[in-house]
Amino acid sequence: MTELSKSGAAVGEPVKDSPAPSAFLEVRDLKVHFPTDDGLVKSVDGLSFTLEKGKTLGIVGESGSGKSVTSLGIMGLHTTGQYGKRKAQISGEIWLDGTELLTADPDHVRKLRGREMAMIFQDPLSALHPYYTIGQQIVEAYRIHHKVDKKTARRRAVEMLDRVGIPQPDKRVDSYPHEFSGGMRQRAMIAMSLVNNPELLIADEPTTALDVTVQAQILDLIRDLQKEFGSAVIVITHDLGVVAELSDDILVMYGGRCIERGPAEKVFYEPKHPYTWGLLGSMPRLDREQTERLIPVKGSPPSLINLPTGCAFNPRCAYADVPKDNVTRTVRPELAQVGGRHWAACHMTQEQRERIWTEEIAPKL
Amino acid sequence: MARGTAAGPRAVLAYLIRRLFAAAVMLVVIILVVFGIFFLVPRWAGVDPATMFVGKQADPAAIEAVRQKLGLADPIFAQVWEFFKGLFVGRTYSGGGDVTECAAPCFGYSFRNEQAIWPVLTDRFPVTLGLALGAAFLWLIFGVAAGVLSALKRGSLWDRGAMIIALGGVSLPIYFTGMLSLAIFSYGLGWIDGRYVPLSESFTGWLGGMILPWVTLAFLYAAMYARITRATMMEVLGEDYIRTARAKGLTEPVVIGKHAMRSTMTPILTMLGMDLGALIGGAILTETTFSLPGLGQAVLTAISDKDLPVILGVTLITSLAVIIANLLVDLLYAVIDPRVRLS
Numbered sequence: 001m002t003e004l005s006k007s008g009a010a011v012g013e014p015v016k017d018s019p020a021p022s023a024f025l026e027v028r029d030l031k032v033h034f035p036t037d038d039g040l041v042k043s044v045d046g047l048s049f050t051l052e053k054g055k056t057l058g059i060v061g062e063s064g065s066g067k068s069v070t071s072l073g074i075m076g077l078h079t080t081g082q083y084g085k086r087k088a089q090i091s092g093e094i095w096l097d098g099t100e101l102l103t104a105d106p107d108h109v110r111k112l113r114g115r116e117m118a119m120i121f122q123d124p125l126s127a128l129h130p131y132y133t134i135g136q137q138i139v140e141a142y143r144i145h146h147k148v149d150k151k152t153a154r155r156r157a158v159e160m161l162d163r164v165g166i167p168q169p170d171k172r173v174d175s176y177p178h179e180f181s182g183g184m185r186q187r188a189m190i191a192m193s194l195v196n197n198p199e200l201l202i203a204d205e206p207t208t209a210l211d212v213t214v215q216a217q218i219l220d221l222i223r224d225l226q227k228e229f230g231s232a233v234i235v236i237t238h239d240l241g242v243v244a245e246l247s248d249d250i251l252v253m254y255g256g257r258c259i260e261r262g263p264a265e266k267v268f269y270e271p272k273h274p275y276t277w278g279l280l281g282s283m284p285r286l287d288r289e290q291t292e293r294l295i296p297v298k299g300s301p302p303s304l305i306n307l308p309t310g311c312a313f314n315p316r317c318a319y320a321d322v323p324k325d326n327v328t329r330t331v332r333p334e335l336a337q338v339g340g341r342h343w344a345a346c347h348m349t350q351e352q353r354e355r356i357w358t359e360e361i362a363p364k365l
Numbered sequence: 366m367a368r369g370t371a372a373g374p375r376a377v378l379a380y381l382i383r384r385l386f387a388a389a390v391m392l393v394v395i396i397l398v399v400f401g402i403f404f405l406v407p408r409w410a411g412v413d414p415a416t417m418f419v420g421k422q423a424d425p426a427a428i429e430a431v432r433q434k435l436g437l438a439d440p441i442f443a444q445v446w447e448f449f450k451g452l453f454v455g456r457t458y459s460g461g462g463d464v465t466e467c468a469a470p471c472f473g474y475s476f477r478n479e480q481a482i483w484p485v486l487t488d489r490f491p492v493t494l495g496l497a498l499g500a501a502f503l504w505l506i507f508g509v510a511a512g513v514l515s516a517l518k519r520g521s522l523w524d525r526g527a528m529i530i531a532l533g534g535v536s537l538p539i540y541f542t543g544m545l546s547l548a549i550f551s552y553g554l555g556w557i558d559g560r561y562v563p564l565s566e567s568f569t570g571w572l573g574g575m576i577l578p579w580v581t582l583a584f585l586y587a588a589m590y591a592r593i594t595r596a597t598m599m600e601v602l603g604e605d606y607i608r609t610a611r612a613k614g615l616t617e618p619v620v621i622g623k624h625a626m627r628s629t630m631t632p633i634l635t636m637l638g639m640d641l642g643a644l645i646g647g648a649i650l651t652e653t654t655f656s657l658p659g660l661g662q663a664v665l666t667a668i669s670d671k672d673l674p675v676i677l678g679v680t681l682i683t684s685l686a687v688i689i690a691n692l693l694v695d696l697l698y699a700v701i702d703p704r705v706r707l708s
Contacts, residue, residue, distance in 0.1 A: 077611055114614030126605040130704060131627050141613040155519075176703045192613075 009115075016282065021095050023050035025200055025230055030092035032066070032073050039305040043069040045256040046092075051249075053199060056233040057227065058243025058264065059092035061253035064301045067236045070253075071202045074234075075099060075119055076109040096200065115145040118193035122205040124185035129179040134161070136186045140194045161189035164221060183214035188219065194225060201226070202234045207242060219245055240279050244268045252276050255302045255312035258335065262342030272344035272353055274317050277361045295364065311347065319356060323347040377696075384695070389686045395684045396641070400445055403673045406436075431476070434458045448473070464482060472681065473674030477669075480679035490682070493659035494566065496651065497644035499575055500582040501637065508587035509633060512594025517621070519599065527591060534588025543581045543654035550577060561657050578655045586640060594633060602627045631701050637695050641669060642690025646683025 020052050023186035032044040044066040051057045059067050074096075078088035094101040094348055096117065101109055114140055120125035129137060137245065138157035139150060146153070154173065161169035166185040186206065193201060203222060207215035222245055226233050243250050243264065250267040252260040252275065260273040271277055278297035302308055310329040314320045320328045327347050335343040338350065372625040407413070419636060432438050435458060436447055447456065451471035458465040458474060467474045470484035511531070515524040550557050563571030601607065602625055610624045649661035656662070660679055669673035699705045 075612055076610060110614050110616065112614070115610055119612045121605060121609060122607060127609045129606040129610070129624055129627075129701060133703075140615070144614050178704050 003007050008212050017164070019260065020051070024053045024093070024097055024251060025051040025076070026093070026095040027070075028068065028093040028095070030040070030073060030094065031090065032069050032078060033089040035089065037258070037303075040089075041304045042256050042307070043304055044073065045307075047253070047256075047258055049251055049261065051200075051232045051234065053232050054230045056223075058250045059234060059236045059253060060240055060243055060250060062238055062297075062301050063141065064070035064304065065253040066256040066304075067249060067253055068204050069256075071119065071204050071234065071236055074101070074200075074202065075113060075117060076106070079106070111145070114193075115196045116198055117200040117202065118194050118196065119185070120189055120201070120203040120206050123209040124182065125177060125188040130177060133176055133361045134192075136323065137190075138173075138195055139180070140191045141192050145196050156195060157191075160195050161188065164188070164191040164194075164216075164225075166191070182210050182246055183217060186210060186214075186218050190218075190221065190225070194229065195230055198231060200232045200234070202236070204236045205238070207233070208237070208239075212259075215242075222246065240283050242269070246329075252279070255307050256304055257312065257345070258343075259313065259346070260344040261335070262344075266339060266342045269358030270339070270357075272338045272341075272342065272357075273313075274319050274348075274356075275313050277346075277357070278316075280365055281361070297323070311345075319348060319352075320353050322347075322356070373474075377699075381696075384692050388692060390653055391688055392681070392684060396417060396681060397445065397446070397678050399677055400448060401441075401636075404444060405441065409678065416542075426498035432587050435476075455679050467668065472678035475672050475674050477670055477672045478675075481673050486660070486676065486678055486682055488597070489529045489658055489660045489663050491564070492561070492657055494647060494655060495575060495646065496578055496648055496659060497641055499579045500644070501641055504587035504590055505633075505637065507583070508590030509630075509642070511587070512591040513598055513621075513629070515591065515595040516598035528595070531588040531591045534584050537585075539581060539585060539650040542584060543577070543596065543651060545579055546577050547655070561655070574655075574657075578651050578657060581654070582644075582651045590633065590636070593636065594629060597632055598625060601625045604628070627701075631698070634697055636700065638690045638694030638697070639687075642681075642687040643662055645681070645686040645690070 027050070028048050030044055030047045031042070034041040034043060043064075045058050047066070047070060049057065059070065061067050069078075073088075073090060074094055078090060091100060092102065096112065099112075101112075128134070132140075135154060135157050138160060139153040140357075142148070142153045142156050143150070148156075158169045159171055160172050160316065166172050166184055172180075172184075176247055177188070180188060186209075190206075201222075205221065207218050210218060219242060220292070222233065233246075235243055237243055240250075248266045249263050250260075251258055252267065252273065254275050260267060260271065265277060268280075273278060276299070278295070281295035282297055284294060297316060298318075300310050302315070308315050308329075310327070310331055311317070311320070311333050314328045317328070331347070333345040333347045335345045338344045338353075349358075411566060413428070413432075415435070415437055438442055439447075439558055451467060451469070451473070453469055453551045454472040455469035456467045456474075458467065463472060467481045468483075470483055472486065474481050475485070478485075493632065506529070511527050515527045518524050558570075558573050561574040564571040607620060610620045646660065648659065649665055651657070652659040652661035653665055660682065664673070664679040667679070
């Protein structure tokens, strides 16, 4: 990793290797590897970013690109309770508000979970315990971190349910998850994760399992709550439209690495990496005329055990032969600055990219 | 129910009445089928049931007398009717001046042993019940604990060892493990007398007589329960809501002991209901091996003696036990799992 990519901040100015960074959340050269019988699965392989309070970072990528593994890594859920499984090998640094999480005492990290950092999961039906009422689950989440009696905690649960827009919260607090609709369940899940006013909220595909009509409501809710609570938010999704709507910054992952990163409007309107072009091309959009079919990204996600040599995207890249000397297949491109606070990992020169973008890609979008 | 959570007491009562009615119908059907098998099949096979009661060497007059007395010459539906009537008001067998009374509830009369069936059942039922409940207590504790530990220490020496022992427990028949335990602890070391003493006579004597049967029976079931618990627990640990519990910051003992155990126990309790129901009908092998005077031993003796009324009586009691156990499991299920509704 170069100095630049290691400490390059997605939000705010890059911070050089200071022991305790000033950023609220800083991930440095994070690697999460899983030993399997077939070989070492490098789910995340050298990821760095920073995030400030009150800001939202969108992490985008297809299945298996390492998005969820990253979020579980920050939460410390790869090492906890992996009974009998071969444990994940994690290296790098995760600084949350001045504490390095990977080397901290596991019990200290446990106390941070749910209080300082909370998570919303993809499928609220399976993420909520089927045998306990919504209220019981929220009360439990509150009482681990606050020494209050059940009545107080219950009042707090009702208050949170009200805040996330659940009607008749004093009645619904005694309902079971299966008695809620999908959108209501995700609202309850959000209420549960926000009950302790966490400073970092990680939303892992928060709308993927929901009806399209409900998705926008949930996104609005997350945005409103972030303004209200001032927390830092990481939204993980494969849907570029979701992050474009929510995020201040976007980080695009491919094969366990960051391949493009920058302010949302830059990545969305002036993307610099062919994979990001592919993501944009395969996204249905209502704000443009529907003249052509969607353009899928050809091929399938790379094997995380044997990543293609050189640029991991080269077998699927239509422009792999644009740079000279077959360099895309032999040398792995590092993140390089392509604009103000905007980085991309691609061998093509600025001019080549500009030409392809303006002549071939942009007109089709 | 619109979206009411737990069913109200009235709903539970209505459900209970419905189920009890269904159980009664089921019992009647079982009586008809068992009655049919035991009294029709000999007729079709050309065997005279009367000779089965008095023995082959009896003279024709004696056989005829028995046939009269038992009503074996009557049409089948009349015989069934007499049987049902006997259950509620008792029955009088009479033929050739020989009169035998059988008080209600009359489950029939064993002419081989010259006694009514009902007292036999009530004598032997407590023995079987004690055996089943004691063993269930042991196997639940040890089987579930071993299964949970194995799931948490998957692939470890403990896990492999426990699962090999469990495989042995499932594969080895009771009459082998039972005999072995008797040989070691009773005849070899002389620690345990091994004779059955009724609870009403001596508590310690009863414990001494029951301990080996309990352990032997519990070993078999603990092995099965350990394997089921391990598999269920491993599946539950992979559930999203367990990850959520950890993401809340719960400690591992709470995650495992509360969130994971709650889901793991559901199928275990279902199994327990079924197994207890079946065992209460008679643990034939265990009772025979340890000479426990329970229902299982009674039915085994009855089968070798061709004592049809006893077989019929025990079969009915067994069916009743299984039906009640099923009902209890269903009710329990509705209590544990809020997604199950009583309707």
